[in-house]
Amino acid sequence: MAKHLFILFFLIITFSISSFSQKITYSDPDKEDARNVNFEIIGKVAGNTLIYKNYRDLHFVYIYDNDMKLLNKVKLTDIPEKVTDAEFVQYPDFFYMIYQYQRKDIVYCMGLKIDGNGNEMQSAIVLDTTQISYNASTKIYSVIKSEDKQKIVLFKINSRNEKMHYVTTVLTDKYLDLIHRTKLPVSMPDKNSFLTEFQVDNDGDLAFFKAVGSSQNDNISKLTFFIKRSLSDSVSQHDLNLRSLNLDDIRMKIDNYNKHYLVGSFYSKQRRGNVDGLYLSVWDKEADRELTSSAVTFSDDLRNDAKGESTLKMAFNDYFLKNIIVRRDGGFILCAESVYTSSRGNNLSRWDYMYGSPYFSPYGSAYYMYASPFSYNYYNPWNRFGNAYGNYNRYFADNIVILSIGIDGKMEWSNVVKKSQYDDISDQHLGYGFVNSGDQIHFLFNAQEKRQTVLTDQSITPEGQLNRNPTFHNLDKGFDFMPRQAKQISARVCIIPCMIRNYICFAKVEL
Helix, strand or coil: CCHHHHHHHHHHHHHHHHHHEEEEEEEECCCCCCCCCEEEEEEEEECCCEEEEEEECCCEEEEEECCCCCEEEEECCCCCCEEEEEEEEEEHHHHHHEEEEEEECEEEEEEEEEEEEECHHHHHEEEEEECCCCCCCCCCCEEECCCCCCCCEEEEECCCCCCCEEEEEEECCCCCEEEEEEEEEEEEECCCCEEEEECCCCCCCCCEEEEEEECCCCEEEEEEEEEECCCCCEEEEEECCCCCEEEEEEEEEEECCCCHHHHHHEEECCCCCCCCCCEEEEECCCCEEEEEEEEEEECCHHHHHHCCCCCCCCCCEECCCEEEEECCCCCCCEEEEEEEEEEEEEEEHHHHCCCCCCCCCCCCCEEECCCCCCCCCCCCHHHHHHCCCCCEEEEEEEEEEEEEEEECCEEEEEEEEECCEEECCCCCCCCCCCCCCCCCCCEEEEEEEECCEEEEEEEECCCCCCEECCCECCCCCEEEHHHHHHHEECEEEEEEEEEEECEEEEEEEEE
């Protein structure tokens, strides 16, 4: 009898543990993939997980079931040659592929609707066109969407006139039906000024910034906030109170619930000085005024916890804002990661990465600028430099700092996820993936354990309690994860790209 009770107790405990443990399911690699294939995780559509892959002029949608078994590999046959960019907007039952290409002197921005089985639901439609006098090797249009995905905005920036830039916006609904199109003149009297952080809220109102830097394109000394109402042909503009601080890395998040625009940036009191703290501003949309403006000075305790190998004064010099999570009470949580690179033993400072506008034109005589394809990206030194400084580069991604900020702009709590990562070949296995499960925020990253690289999950509660979660089940050897490119597809599930024997595959991670 006692033996049977012990077995029953063991089975109950085993079942309970397995019910709450993390799980990983891998797809099989496609050995027909080219070595430099491009890919993007589209998400979950009609119950299937969809991945887009592209190599030269070939475009495919891979369809996976719930167990990451390949159901179909669909070639998109109506896509023209020499597509310069493709972006995706995913819905429960379909997704849009918004792409652009050039034919003669016209750049076309197109929208193609595709279902959960990879079938084109209708012919591609023209969303906008631009006449240019050169061959564009990169994109002209940027695509942003509202949080509820009911509004989509295409925009382009014409900078031919250095003193007056023109921002053309095309606002559509979720069916890609035109709501409003406008061409906005933005005065640029200052030589070292640029436009940044374009976002659209659930009402279809567009918000962005004009930042003015120093002559060396490092610190930002002036910041103007622009709001264009959805059906308006003009913008309202407001100069934010920077409190005589020097900013460098502007980030914005729209709080649709409270009708707020949240703005954050690291600051220094002296130009090109050490990072002293965090500048914060909350703009109230309905009152059309700045609700809060504050400067949070980092304490020595926080600096000591975050510094890694740096000194106390330089503790935050390698940190870049990466995520902003809004709360219903009007407060928010910010996440920043320490990232840097070195070449031949010399570390590059954050000022080497501050190259002014993230909107730039790489083709000389061209006049249309484009935006970074990664909307929540920091100024990423890895993508910027490559091998510019020689054959030897070492890439680093260290601690993650999490800060909870109240509606009054004051810090409520802070915590640090400790990690130390580096690679001498590339950055693709460094950094972290981010999953917001509602009750916790999960940080997924590679860590070294017993000379092996192991995917690790650490999470933080709304109260700031850091949890080190158990090791993943089914963590097979030979898979090298790329967590920085992870995409959350449901409340507790994300897809992480990984490599095995130099082939790309994808891991479904259940938390």
